Structure formats: C-alpha cells, structure tokens
C-alpha cells in the first residue's frame with residue numbers, strides 16, 4: 001500500500017546526556033521537515049511508541065560511550081525485543097547517527113551497532129551519500145562518514161558545539177533521508193497501527 005507524502009512519518013530517536021546529540025537530532029528533523037513529512041524527535045526516556053510503530057522511517061542516534069552506544073540507548077534497543085519477535089518494524093527504513101568527543105571517537109562502532117540492530121528488525125538501511133567538502137569545522141561531512149551521520153562535540157554548550165558544519169551536515173542528512181522516504185515509501189504496509 002503506498003502512502004501520500006502527508007501520511008509519511010519519520011521518528012528521530014536519540015539518547016543524549018548533555019544535549020549535543022539532541023541538538024544533532026533536532027537538526028536532522030529540521031532538514032527532514034523540508035519534505036513535508038511528519039517528523040518527531042524522541043528522547044528514549046520520553047518515547048511515543050505509537051508514533052514510532054506507525055512511522056515508515058526510524059533514525060536512531062546515540063552519544064558514544066566507551067566505543068559503544070550508551071547503556072541507556074542499549075536498554076532502549078533491548079526494550080524493542082517484542083517488536084523484533086512480532087516483526088513489527090520489518091520493512092521500515094532505518095538510519096543512524098553518532099556523536100562523540102573524539103574526532104574519531106570510535107563512532108563507526110556505534111553506526112555498525114545501530115545498523116545491525118536495524119537488520120535484526122528486518123529494516124532497510126539508508127546511508128549518507130553526501131561527499132565531504134573538506135575537513136574544517138565549516139565543511140559538510142568533514143568526518144567523511146557514509147554509513148550514517150557522524151558529528152563531534154567538544155566540552156561546551158550544545159548551542160556552540162558540534163560545529164556549524166556538523167549541524168548543516170545533520171540538516172542535509174535529514175533532508176536526504178526524507179527525500180528517500182518520499183521517493184521510495186515502504187510498498188507493503190508492515191507498520192502496526194495502534
């Protein structure tokens with residue numbers, strides 16, 4: 001069953017202790033909203049499961065803790081096991097983002113964890129095809145990540161860090177994902193309506 005654009009929903013689901021990953025989630029949502037789809041940013045501690053279950057695309061993001069998703073984000077992943085068992089998210093689009101203090105910070109490990117999680121659910125992974133424009137704080141995709149979005153924050157307020165290039169990259173990531181969803185909505189309605 002195909003959906004009209006106004007029926008398409010994206011959930012940006014994240015865990016952020018100090019607000020930096022949250023700011024990235026909001027920038028992704030801002031970019032995605034340009035496509036007129038319905039977008040919600042959801043803190044894992046304040047979930048709207050009905051919205052998530054009815055959305056056609058889920059974008060997952062975590063701060064990097066010890067080279068991994070945070071313990072809180074892992075608890076969220078484990079909480080979805082009944083949905084996994086009943087294949088409730090099968091056929092939805094999935095994408096991922098990771099924020100860390102280090103330039104590398106082992107963010108790839110987090111994107112791989114999130115991708116594997118999405119594969120367990122039978123979702124379809126969407127990467128990030130946008131080429132880096134360079135490697136300075138004003139550049140797009142300065143960390144050269146294609147599996148998903150990588151951003152980096154230093155010890156400062158979320159209004160100042162991640163840098164402007166990372167925030168613009170997050171907006172482009174959201175825009176790209178929403179364009180993808182509009183162009184290729186899941187064909188069979190596998191989402192569970194409450």
Ligand SMILES: Cc1cc2nc3c(=O)[nH]c(=O)nc-3n(C[C@H](O)[C@H](O)[C@H](O)COP(=O)(O)O)c2cc1C
Nearest residue numbers: 016017018019020021063065066067100101102105
């Ligand atoms: C317990 C702990 C472990 C961390 N491990 C890493 C790490 O492995 N790599 C890294 O680059 N940054 C690491 N950091 C820094 C966080 O990634 C950074 O503070 C976080 O992304 C900020 O996002 P937030 O404001 O959304 O919480 C760690 C921070 C804490 C508190």
